[in-house]
Amino acid sequence: MTSFPDEVLEYVLKFITTHKDRNAVSLVCKAWYSVEGWNRQSVFIGNCYAVSPEILINRFPRIKTMTLKGRPRFADFNLFPQDWGAYLHPWVVTMAARYPWLEELRLKRMTVSDECLVMLAHAFPNFRVLVLTSCDGFSTDGLAAIAGHCRHLTVLDLQESDIENRGGHWLSCFPETCTSLVCLNFACLNSVVDFDALEKLVERCTSLKSLKLNKGVSLEQLQRLLVRAPQLCDLGTGSYSQQLKWTQYAELQTAITNCKDLRSLSGFWDVAPVFVPSLYPIGRNLTTLNLSYATIRGNVLMKLVSHCPNLKRLWVQDFVEDKGLQAVGMNCKELQELRVFPVDPLGHGYVTEIGLVAISEGCPNLSSVLYFCRQCTNAAIIAVAKNCPNLTRFRLCIITPQRPDHETGEPMDEAFGAIVKHCKDLRRLALSGLLTDKAFEYIGLYGKRLQTLSVAFAGDSDLAMQYVLNGCPNLRKLEIRDSPFGDAALLSGLHRYESMRFLWMSACNITLIGCGWLANQLPRLNVEVIKENENSRDLTIEKLYAYRSVAGPRSDAPHCVVTL
Template structure:
């Protein structure tokens, strides 16, 4: 393999589609490294502080698509300070000088300034795609610059971000009249009115538009006009801030949906009038993905009737207001379901082990499950493990902490043990609100050989649980622990600290610990032993130093509120706020 001609190496490298495979191939020898360097077009950086933008540009000078992530994706985002960092500014600066061939930028949980968006819009002549998810710091001014200057734009998606438009939706008129390349447009999180004329005109001159997600101010009549102009749509996101839909509008909208049979995916958000659900009925038999996570005000009966019309669903994201009865309907209607996410809503109905039992019986092709529930039993989890062995992602959250099997009052260790034993390809596991002992970590360490990401809350009894986990899960990369009875003590040099980070620390991508048994001295010891690890102490009180001017910090016995550790090739970052101390 190491002596193949360059032409053969190029063919092999170019057929590798995942970054992980290309990373491994580039380590074979210098030739493979060089071929990968000049041929890689897509780069994914899971942590914007893991390496410098200059290093990325030097390593991959021909990159076309860059994905960047800033803040870690922890289960309770309230624990993470809003001003922690994660600015995209240095990345845009570096690429604007040395990587002008950039075509696509995907940012998640990052701070994005209007200046960066403006620089992006004028620095990359072939720029086609901007996707912002859970980002902050920018306004409609920055988005207007992208709309005005990027004449080849294909994707503009802004989701889960707080953006207010006070222009009355006039920013849509900034898209050039000559622009006809748009494929995807998501403006769901932009607050403010949308100019219906500009929106319909933009859609009409975009024959390749297949993905359109609107905000709540777009009326039913505007949606109807859009459907007539864009029958090729495959995904549509709609919501409404009106509680009712007039009968005439309903008839016209339903007729428009009847002519738009290409739609396979739909997202609802905000208040969804029952008549809107009924208007969409003509396309229900074709739907493979329905997202109702942010849809409020839908009665359980209306939701159930809607689901009954969607037999081809493969992905369903809903609120727990559907109830166990609704999940039973899902189980016998959606036999090909692969991804089910049941999120906690405001309703008192909720779901229990009864609903999960029904799902595991009827939806045996399931690969990903997120389940916010009121209670659970070991028997249900064992049944799930037998019926759904293809599961690769399993998230189980009970709203009240430390809940046992409600029928036996025993810990839920055995049920989770059955899941990690039967689901051989399990890669993501998230557990919160369950009564779990060290035994569950023994099961995970023994059977979850492919586990890459673990999130646990209020689990375990002692450091023994962590020994079981890290001695068994050799592929573990991302760990999140909240309110667990283990951690890093200064006086525990031969405990979990040495076991975890001397042997496995160099393989870890990131670790987040909150309200665990962790002291400042233990954190210092980790930072000293592993040079490639950035260790950040984040305390609730603000600056953990006694006085702002001093360089000395509290003694080693001080309890650490939050600890974030991650691999970094270029050392500590330079933009830490005062309440974040990099050791």
């Protein structure tokens, strides 16, 4: 096999598309390693500091598609300093010189400046796809550069990004010759846009399949857009609350009904329940419904889901109450993903374990759950584990930390033990409630395919973390906060950290001495200590972020970040 001509091997490798399989191929021998690197056109980088742009380009000189992630997930909870890093600028500068054929760039939790967007717009003549998820640092001026100069743009997706508003003119920068857009998402933009320019753009782009609008777009304007884009498959509405005449409401319902291919709905900013019935005619076609910004009550959801029997993904706020989730369990038998977000993360919550059990009883194909609730029981989660053995993601958050089973007063150990026992393909798990070391022992024994574990306010001793690090061979991401784990727990994972993407620990009992020992033992690991008070001499570490890297310590760390 290794004697194949390079041309033959290159042709064969074109049919191997997943990153995991490509990585495995590159390990066969030096010849395959070289050909695979030269042949690779798509790359995924889970941590922008795990490799440098120069190393990447030398390894893969012909990349056309790149996915790049910056800050880890806990940055969403303000646990990272504002200026921590994850800057796109050095990547764009290097790629502009060596990747002129770059076509797609997908970024997550990166700091992106307007200068970066201007360089992207000018340096890559065939640029087609830009996805910015939870990114910051740029403004509508940068978007104007992308719109005005990327002549072949098909996707502009600004998902949950923080964008500075410098006027709604950026949509008018799309040239009149632009007809290539397939996806346009500016739902996160907190400003009024140039609707006339948007309407003309939507009318020109006859291949547009996904359109997600911000709250500045009214119901009347939504109706006008739908008339011009009946081919939409994915729609994010603007504000769904407005005074309409009866004729206007009828026109809106007709426009929605004429979107025969519509499969996904989101948006619903400030939704008024009186307008929800306008969605009933298309309910049977829907597979995805995202109401995570819509504070609708249980009765409204009950009526809506009765018209949506084929839903596979449902995101809602806990305003829907248990009765709304019970209706989902009765009507949506094909549901695979459920997310229930809290209206107020510091409040008492509107749903309990009753709604989750009802979903599990009615939706046996459920594979992913994110559930915020005010109380829970071991019996309920055990029932979920038995009803839905195909779960690959289970993230439960009881709003009050360290809350026990509200019926028995016992820890929630048996609940999560049942999840890892019965759900053999579990990949991601987030713990909640009063938990002892016993829960972690279960995870170590049964979580053999677990890749991501998130822990908060849990465990009794260092043994808990040791159970996980010694028992979960596929663990890639370990996130821990407000737990009693010290240096012994930290150092028990010396044999694991270089095979993981990262370790995050905050408000634990680790010390500067333990972190220093970790850094000395694993030189290929970047061990970053984040100081809340730069002048503090306390040996206890508030925040630790450790990740593997072939590029060595980064050069752009702020003063509050010390790399050991």
